[in-house]
Amino acid sequence: MLEAFGVSDPGCVRQNNEDYYYVDPSLGVYLLADGMGGAVAGEMASRLAVETALKHIYAGNERSPELLVRAFEEANRQVLSAAQAKVELNGMGTTLVGAIECGANLAISSVGDSRAYLYENGQLTSITEDQTWVNEVGRKIGLDESKLREHPMRHVLTMAIGVESALRVRNYLIEPIDGAEFLLCSDGLHGVVSPETIRDTLATEGTLEERAWRLVDAAKAAGGPDNITVVLLRKR
Numbered sequence: 001m002l003e004a005f006g007v008s009d010p011g012c013v014r015q016n017n018e019d020y021y022y023v024d025p026s027l028g029v030y031l032l033a034d035g036m037g038g039a040v041a042g043e044m045a046s047r048l049a050v051e052t053a054l055k056h057i058y059a060g061n062e063r064s065p066e067l068l069v070r071a072f073e074e075a076n077r078q079v080l081s082a083a084q085a086k087v088e089l090n091g092m093g094t095t096l097v098g099a100i101e102c103g104a105n106l107a108i109s110s111v112g113d114s115r116a117y118l119y120e121n122g123q124l125t126s127i128t129e130d131q132t133w134v135n136e137v138g139r140k141i142g143l144d145e146s147k148l149r150e151h152p153m154r155h156v157l158t159m160a161i162g163v164e165s166a167l168r169v170r171n172y173l174i175e176p177i178d179g180a181e182f183l184l185c186s187d188g189l190h191g192v193v194s195p196e197t198i199r200d201t202l203a204t205e206g207t208l209e210e211r212a213w214r215l216v217d218a219a220k221a222a223g224g225p226d227n228i229t230v231v232l233l234r235k236r
Contacts, residue, residue, distance in 0.1 A: 002101065002182075004030060005208040006231040009216045011188055012224030018042030019186050019229040020050050028101030029057055032231055034114050034186040036160065037092030041083075045094040048082060049075040049161045057100060065107035065173055068100050072109055072161070072169050079162025093160040097128060097184050099233070106182070108172040112160045115190050117183040117198070118174065124199035127172050127182075131159035182233040185215070188226035193218045208232040 006023040010016065018035035020043070031050045035042030056071035057063075075096060083089045095112025108116050110128040118125045132155075159168050176182070181202065190198070193215070201214050212230045219228045 001025060002028065002030075002106075002176075002233045002235055003208060004231065004233045005212050006030075006032075006229070007209075007212050007216060008227065008229040009220070009224075011226055011228050012220050014225075014227060015039075016043060017227045018046055019188070019227040020046035021184075021229050021231055022050050022054060023231055027058070028063070029054065029098075030100070030184060030231055030233060031096070031098040032114055032184045032186065032229055033094045033096045033161070034112070034188070034227070034229070035092070035094040036157075037083075037089070041089050041092035042094070044082065044089065045079050045092040045162055049079050049094045049096050052078040053096070053098060063100055063102045063107075065102065065109075065171055068098060068107050068109045069169050069171060072096060072098070072111060073167055076111075076161045076165075076167045080165060083162055093157075093162040095157070095186070096161045099182065099184065102173075104175055106174050106176055108174065110170050111167065112157050114184070114186050116172070117185075118176075119181040119183060119199065119202045120177070120179075122199075122203060124195055124202065126195075127174070129170055131168065131170070132157055176235040178235055180235045183215075184231040184233075186227060186229040188224070188228035189215055189219050189230060192222040192225065208234060 021032040033046035035046030052075040053071040095114040097110040097114040113130040
């Protein structure tokens with residue numbers, strides 16, 4: 001079983017919070033979404049995606065990586081259907097990253113650019129791969145990192161929940177060792193705080209709650225231009 005704590009903050013600029021997360025250590029389910037499409041639409045997309053995925057996971061007979069993928073696919077169908085049903089919701093969508101405990105393993109799936117990291121033995125490693133123009137196009141054509149940080153396409157997603165019926169879900173399976181920690185976060189954290197700062201913050205003393213809030217504070221100290229959501233997990 002994993003110990004867990006989650007927190008979400010609107011940041012320093014935005015009035016509303018389009019992020020949404022869910023943490024249930026007793027059942028081993030952890031989900032985080034970052035909505036897009038404007039205040040009402042973004043908030044609805046992220047919440048609907050998480051709640052739909054949860055229903056599918058809880059209805060499953062056996063926890064497995066395949067169950068998590070099917071939950072993402074059902075979330076995609078529901079968000080897409082809601083977006084098509086009302087004109088004011090057209091164009092809404094959301095990222096989604098989630099983890100479920102499957103026996104000794106942790107199954108992780110992601111769509112978009114919300115991330116999962118592993119923090120272990122003082123090292124921070126990104127588990128997920130962003131589905132963004134920068135990662136899937138810019139780097140492949142050889143643009144250097146300095147140009148990518150300023151590129152006009154740097155915020156463009158190549159895949160999201162609720163945008164199209166064909167969904168590409170990235171999947172990972174990890175067997176965590178005792179003391180291993182996992183970070184799920186929206187780009188309100190990883191988009192403004194360097195991996196080195198995230199690593200150094202996780203290395204500080206304190207509970208999961210204390211260190212999660214330190215990560216939020218680091219993002220706000222860097223300007224907090226977006227909503228910030230952090231979920232920390234630790235293998236006991």
